[in-house]
Amino acid sequence: RTLDDAKDLAGKTALVRVDFNVPMEGGTVTDDTRLRVALPTINKLRDAGAKVALLAHFDRPKGQRVPSMSLKPVVDDLERLLGAPVRFANDCVGDEAKAVLADLDAGGVALLENVRFHAGEEKNDPAFAAQLAELGDVFVNDAFSAAHRAHASTEGLARLLPAYAGESMRRELDALDAALGNPQKPVIGIVGGAKVSTKLDLLKNLVGKLDRLAIGGGMANTFLYAQGVDIGGSLAEKDMADTAREIMAEAAAKGCELLLPVDVVVAAEVKPGAASRVAKAGDALAADDKILDAGPETVARLTAAIDASKTLIWNGPLGVFEIPPFDAATVAAAKHAASRAKAGQLIAVAGGGDTVAALNHAGVADDMTFVSTAGGAFLEWMEGKPLPGVEALEA
Numbered sequence: 044r045t046l047d048d049a050k051d052l053a054g055k056t057a058l059v060r061v062d063f064n065v066p067m068e069g070g071t072v073t074d075d076t077r078l079r080v081a082l083p084t085i086n087k088l089r090d091a092g093a094k095v096a097l098l099a100h101f102d103r104p105k106g107q108r109v110p111s112m113s114l115k116p117v118v119d120d121l122e123r124l125l126g127a128p129v130r131f132a133n134d135c136v137g138d139e140a141k142a143v144l145a146d147l148d149a150g151g152v153a154l155l156e157n158v159r160f161h162a163g164e165e166k167n168d169p170a171f172a173a174q175l176a177e178l179g180d181v182f183v184n185d186a187f188s189a190a191h192r193a194h195a196s197t198e199g200l201a202r203l204l205p206a207y208a209g210e211s212m213r214r215e216l217d218a219l220d221a222a223l224g225n226p227q228k229p230v231i232g233i234v235g236g237a238k239v240s241t242k243l244d245l246l247k248n249l250v251g252k253l254d255r256l257a258i259g260g261g262m263a264n265t266f267l268y269a270q271g272v273d274i275g276g277s278l279a280e281k282d283m284a285d286t287a288r289e290i291m292a293e294a295a296a297k298g299c300e301l302l303l304p305v306d307v308v309v310a311a312e313v314k315p316g317a318a319s320r321v322a323k324a325g326d327a328l329a330a331d332d333k334i335l336d337a338g339p340e341t342v343a344r345l346t347a348a349i350d351a352s353k354t355l356i357w358n359g360p361l362g363v364f365e366i367p368p369f370d371a372a373t374v375a376a377a378k379h380a381a382s383r384a385k386a387g388q389l390i391a392v393a394g395g396g397d398t399v400a401a402l403n404h405a406g407v408a409d410d411m412t413f414v415s416t417a418g419g420a421f422l423e424w425m426e427g428k429p430l431p432g433v434e435a436l437e438a
């Protein structure tokens with residue numbers, strides 16, 4: 044159920060779960076993306092004459108009232124983005140919250156203090172969910188990026204009030220469906236990042252669903268090592284070699300073409316501007332040679348594979364993109380995918396922590412079809428796991 048299904052909201056109080064777990068330094072929001080994605084839902088509810096009570100978590104205070112984890116610093120940025128006042132309640136339940144909400148006019152907005160200051164939030168305690176439910180008439184979940192958590196404000200509350208997916212939640216779910224649920228084929232995945240061990244479930248799920256899967260980043264070293272390729276002193280999980288071989292066998296059995304690096308950029312030092320060279324996968328490497336990026340031949344094969352695909356799903360960089368020149372493969376692949384997406388030739392969906400940073404670094408995040416604001420939730424969805432916050436909306 045989406046917000047379009049919610050009728051007669053005038054004068055009602057909508058409890059809206061947003062994800063304001065934003066990067067903050069010294070009490071200042073350093074990236075307001077997650078605030079901006081919440082605006083369409085907030086404005087739609089305001090236009091319908093509802094009172095908007097925003098529920099969110101910040102960081103991991105573990106059920107304690109930790110002052111440095113207050114959501115209060117978010118208020119100024121939210122007011123600026125909304126162009127409207129935002130009231131702040133020092134608690135998300137009880138008299139304090141009730142008083143602030145009672146005082147709101149129709150169309151007014153309030154932000155309630157960090158739900159994780161209460162232990163009942165992460166325990167999904169029914170009594171705490173009931174205390175939240177007392178505050179409103181309807182529940183709107185607009186926090187896809189927190190939907191992998193079965194918490195009171197993401198899951199429990201959805202079972203107590205009429206519950207709807209907000210605009211950002213709906214956009215995320217539509218994009219994910221277009222990328223993996225019901226995609227235009229052929230579909231290619233790019234999975235990078237440091238470790239196979241953290242993306243094992245994801246790789247296993249993807250080889251059964253994708254036509255092609257490109258593996259990059261540190262985890263590609265583990266695959267190369269498993270194939271008997273000399274990786275010198277590169278980061279790799281040698282104890283995962285058997286698992287890597289299993290994934291390769293499974294991909295072959297399921298008709299998923301695996302794209303592993305055929306050439307690599309190696310350097311003795313991991314520092315900006317370090318002297319580097321390109322080696323063919325299989326060349327002998329020195330003991331202090333570290334593979335830090337995919338090479339140009341690998342990038343050429345990857346861009347050709349992207350050209351042969353209608354849908355791309357991307358998680359994780361191809362190299363140490365934070366330290367140029369080891370950003371070259373990630374930037375080249377990102378620019379290529381984004382230009383095809385912009386031209387309407389590719390549905391390109393990306394998400395998960397580093398991926399967004401890498402796309403921003405390449406300057407192409409806005410040209411992708413969709414960039415998820417989610418980290419862990421995006422990964423769990425790529426792993427094929429049910430997301431409790433989404434399932435509760437479907438019940």
Ligand code: 3PG
Nearest residue numbers: 062064102188189418419
């Ligand atoms: C995130 O930032 O990925 C979400 O807000 C979830 O945060 P959590 O990992 O602390 O549950």
